[in-house]
Structure formats: C-alpha cells, structure tokens
Amino acid sequence: MEPVQATLKKWLKTNKNFKELYSKLKQDVLNDSDIEAFLINHPELTSNDIERNLMKLYEYRSQSKNCRNCRSLNGCRNMIQGYSPVLEVVERDIHLSYKKCQYRINDERDREKTELIQSLYMPKDILQASIQDIDNDSERGQAVLELHRFIRQVKDGVPEKGIYFHGPFGVGKTYFLGALANSLKDFNISSTLIYMPELVREMRASLKDDSVNKKIDIFKKADVLMLDDIGAEMQSAWFRDEILGSILQFRMMEKRPVFFTSNYSLDQLEKMLATTRSGVETVKAGRIIERIKQVSHEVPVYGRNRRE
Numbered sequence: 001m002e003p004v005q006a007t008l009k010k011w012l013k014t015n016k017n018f019k020e021l022y023s024k025l026k027q028d029v030l031n032d033s034d035i036e037a038f039l040i041n042h043p044e045l046t047s048n049d050i051e052r053n054l055m056k057l058y059e060y061r062s063q064s065k066n067c068r069n070c071r072s073l074n075g076c077r078n079m080i081q082g083y084s085p086v087l088e089v090v091e092r093d094i095h096l097s098y099k100k101c102q103y104r105i106n107d108e109r110d111r112e113k114t115e116l117i118q119s120l121y122m123p124k125d126i127l128q129a130s131i132q133d134i135d136n137d138s139e140r141g142q143a144v145l146e147l148h149r150f151i152r153q154v155k156d157g158v159p160e161k162g163i164y165f166h167g168p169f170g171v172g173k174t175y176f177l178g179a180l181a182n183s184l185k186d187f188n189i190s191s192t193l194i195y196m197p198e199l200v201r202e203m204r205a206s207l208k209d210d211s212v213n214k215k216i217d218i219f220k221k222a223d224v225l226m227l228d229d230i231g232a233e234m235q236s237a238w239f240r241d242e243i244l245g246s247i248l249q250f251r252m253m254e255k256r257p258v259f260f261t262s263n264y265s266l267d268q269l270e271k272m273l274a275t276t277r278s279g280v281e282t283v284k285a286g287r288i289i290e291r292i293k294q295v296s297h298e299v300p301v302y303g304r305n306r307r308e
C-alpha cells in the first residue's frame with residue numbers, strides 16, 4: 001500500500017483546484033522564516049527532496065516553536081501539549097520529531113519538587129509559603145535567624161536537630177514550617193508536615209484497618225518531619241506513648257530532625273502530656289520531652305497576631 005501522504009500528493013497534483021491549493025501551500029511553507037533558515041543551513045537538499053518532504057515541513061510550520069508566542073503550558077496549542085517540533089536532515093531525508101519545550105520541562109521539575117512535600121491537613125497558603133516572604137522584624141528576629149541557620153547548615157547535610165517553635169497564636173509559626181519545607185525542596189530534601197490534632201484522629205481511624213504501622217513508618221522516614229501545633233491534640237496515653245513516643249524514639253536514634261510548633265513552651269507541654277484520661281503520668285511525659293529535646297531545640301516566637 002502506498003503511504004497516505006504520497007497518495008494525497010499525487011491526487012492533489014492531478015486535480016486543478018487542488019493543484020492551486022498545493023502550490024499555495026508550498027509557497028506558504030517555503031516563505032516561512034524558520035523553514036527558510038533551515039533550508040539555508042541544508043544546501044544539500046534538492047528541490048526534489050524538499051518536494052518529497054513538503055508535508056513534514058507543512059506540519060512543522062503549523063506548530064509553534066520555541067514557546068515564542070506562548071505564556072504557559074496550558075496555553076500550548078501544539079499537537080502534543082508541551083512538545084515543539086524539530087527538523088533534522090538524515091541522508092537527504094527530512095525528519096520531523098518533537099521535543100519537550102521549556103514550559104513542559106519546568107512544569108515537570110515543579111511537579112517532582114512538590115512531591116518532596118507530604119502533608120496531612122495543612123492549609124494551602126502554608127504549603128505555598130516562601131522564605132523570602134518572611135520579613136525579618138525584630139520581634140521574630142531570633143526565630144527567623146534560626147530558620148536561616150538551619151537552611152545554611154543543610155548544604156553540608158541535614159542537621160540532627162530541628163527547632164521547637166513556641167509562641168502565641170498567629171505569630172507565623174506554622175508559616176515558618178511551610179517556608180522551610182519549600183526551601184528544602186531546592187536541596188532535594190523531603191518534608192512531611194502534619195497538623196497534630198488531625199494526626200491523632202487519623203491514627204485512631206487507622207486502628208480499624210491495621211494501617212497504623214505503615215503510617216508511622218512514613219513519619220519515621222521523612223528527611224525532615226514537621227509536627228504542627230503539638231499540645232493542641234486530644235491527649236491520650238496510647239497516642240503519646242505508642243505513636244508519638246515511637247516516632248520520636250526512631251528519629252532520635254537515626255539522628256533525623258523534627259520541627260514543632262506549639263502554643264506551649266516545653267515546660268508547659270510536659271504538664272499537658274502528663275495528664276490524660278489514664279491519670280497523671282509525669283515520668284512518661286518527661287520521656288517524651290527528653291526525646292523532643294534530642295531532635296530539636298527550643299526557640300520562642302514573639303510578635304503580633306497576623307490573623308487580625
């Protein structure tokens with residue numbers, strides 16, 4: 001069977017109207033500035049070669065190149081979104097192929113990076129936080145300095161200790177976590193961010209389908225673990241000892257950092273953790289606090305309430 005393009009060409013040539021159409025199409029193709037430049041670069045191509053490959057040149061012409069007139073990947077009008085056509089000459093034959101455009105390359109890189117952040121119940125604005133947007137006001141000064149110090153140290157390997165940020169509601173503690181997670185992406189470091197009250201609920205629910213251990217594993221293995229709002233969760237001895245205790249123990253042994261935010265200082269948190277429905281257990285609470293101190297250091301955050 002003859003190739004479709006060849007049949008079409010023959011047919012076009014025998015029909016008067018189509019003959020005109022064909023010659024117009026050919027003119028358009030040859031007048032295209034990109035194609036003109038391509039042909040100048042390939043003087044070895046005879047008019048016969050060009051004629052034989054006219055449909056490929058036509059397809060090339062109809063596609064947008066170099067994202068010149070594009071604004072985004074979504075606006076791409078090419079046959080395959082995010083791919084632009086490339087012409088090559090192989091043994092006096094013209095080959096047309098498609099390669100990824102810059103927008104597509106950037107988009108794929110961004111997607112890969114987004115996957116470096118895993119989160120459970122974190123607001124969208126926090127996941128988009130950026131370290132550049134943190135103004136270095138004097139009140140939050142120490143906290144911001146500590147955050148920058150961690151990022152500087154990351155260049156030589158992930159530090160053993162994270163930070164336990166504590167301070168009043170709305171000063172930007174959770175925002176710090178999001179900004180940090182986004183900065184760490186540039187170093188290919190994965191973060192897992194979890195809102196503590198939801199973690200307790202999630203773990204309770206997982207008891208039913210036996211997935212608790214699988215989930216704990218995720219929190220143990222993240223390069224950097226971030227526990228948001230510790231102390232705001234419902235206090236339960238089971239969660240404190242079996243879940244939180246086990247995660248912190250593992251990270252402590254493996255020397256992997258944990259970041260925390262809390263409305264409570266470590267002294268205050270110790271009292272909270274001691275009191276559960278099972279009674280008052282100061283030793284068990286003390287053990288958790290010791291582990292928190294092994295995987296982080298305490299930094300107060302002051303400032304105005306940014307939610308107002």
Ligand code: ADP
Pocket residue numbers: 125126133134135168169170171172173174175176261306307
């Ligand atoms: P906290 O966790 O201390 O209660 P958040 O981190 O939730 O406070 O911050 C409170 C609000 O202020 C949020 O809406 C957050 O997006 C915003 N915010 C905090 N820090 C900044 C910042 N540096 N730039 C812009 N918005 C911020």
Ligand code: MG
Pocket residue numbers: 173174175228229261
């Ligand atoms: Mg918060």
